[in-house]
Structures are given as structure tokens and as C-alpha cells.
Amino acid sequence: DIQMTQSPSSLSASVGDRVTITCRASQGISTYLAWYQQRPGELPKLLIYLASTLQSGVPSRFSGSGSGTDFTLTISNLQPEDVATYYCQRYNIAPPTFGPGTKVDIK
């Protein structure tokens, strides 16, 4: 199976900072990658699919990029409500594996 890794595993940043999370696939997956946000005690929320397409209703400060094996999620202007764990998920072929997650906190 294609494995997914994320870095860093956690980060702490200030309100207004630009935050970047990286997701790497062990093999090429084209752009079949999604990003999710899961706030504490809440359901996962799809932010981005096809590596860079913003899901309806998601704030424009979130953006995604990448193809092949290396992908990034960028939060351009970190807000307090962005405190959450962020997961990537590949879906080029079954099983659609999730990454281990990146926990984002506010300094």
C-alpha cells in the first residue's frame, strides 16, 4: 500500500502567521489528495480535494498545492479557530490512506 507521512507532527504559531504543513506519499498519486481539519471534539471537515480545489464554504486563507508525491497545505493568516489537527488523505486507489495528522496550536 502507498503510505502517507506528514510533517511536522505538531506546530505552534501566532495569529496572523503563515503556516505550511507537508504531506508526502510513498509513491506518486497524481493530484488525488485531500486535506481535512478536525477541531477538538468536532467532526473532520474536508478543506481541499484534488490537491488544490477548495471545498465549498472553506475560507480562502486555506490553500493546497502539489502533485506526485509531495503536497502542502498552507494557512495564510492563522486564526484562533484554526486550532485543529489536519490530515491528508490520498485517494488515487484503494485503500484511501490518511496521514497521521498535524496538530496546530496558537502560541
Added chain:
Amino acid sequence: DVLLVESGGGLVKPGGSLRLSCAASGFTFNSYVMTWVRQTPGKGLEWVSSISDRGTFINYADSVKGRFTISRDNSKNSLFLHMNSLTADDTAIYYCATFPTALTVFGVGPSGYWGQGTLVTVSS
């Protein structure tokens, strides 16, 4: 609005069985891939199984293959997960999730809409 409501979770002994259901509304059910994802409290997300809009493509995680069976009834806008030979490792919140078929790949895709989840606890 898309609404997914899971039911059927509960406490079951190791080796036992359980059937989860997901009632869907607010979208054209037979045009969406349906998925089960589970999460152990405090841990990450684990994809369990997906079924394509007409049931043509069905996939399972290796951890449940041969023990779990996913099915859907498009006439009743319902999704099911039959779980057999349950072990403590299957203890988790099970979420029903969905995404339009057009944005998936042979029955595999992201999960854009989620139910609230149903808790399955396997313990003696």
C-alpha cells in the same frame, strides 16, 4: 442539506457481530460514493470501506477484509456495515461519509460530508 445519521453501535463481546446503518437525506443518494471511516478517541482517522454509487466497486481496509461487509440500498437511501468477528481493535467511533461520484476514482474518494458517528465498543 446533506444529512447522514448513523445507528447500530453499542457494546459487543469479542467475536460478536454488529450491523451499523446510515440513513442519508438531502442529496441524490445513488450519485454518491458512500464510505465508513473510524476513529479511536484521541487517535487518527482510519478508512474502513467504500461502496460506489451503484455498488459496482467495493473496497475494504486490510484490517477488516473478510470480517466486514458494506452494502447500500438506494431505494431507501441507506448504507450498512455488517461487522463480524469483532475484536478490541475494532473499538472506535464509526462515521458514515460521502462524496459525489463524479469526484471519485472507481469508488474511492474523499469524504466531504460526515455523520455524527456511532460508537462501537468491543469488550468482554
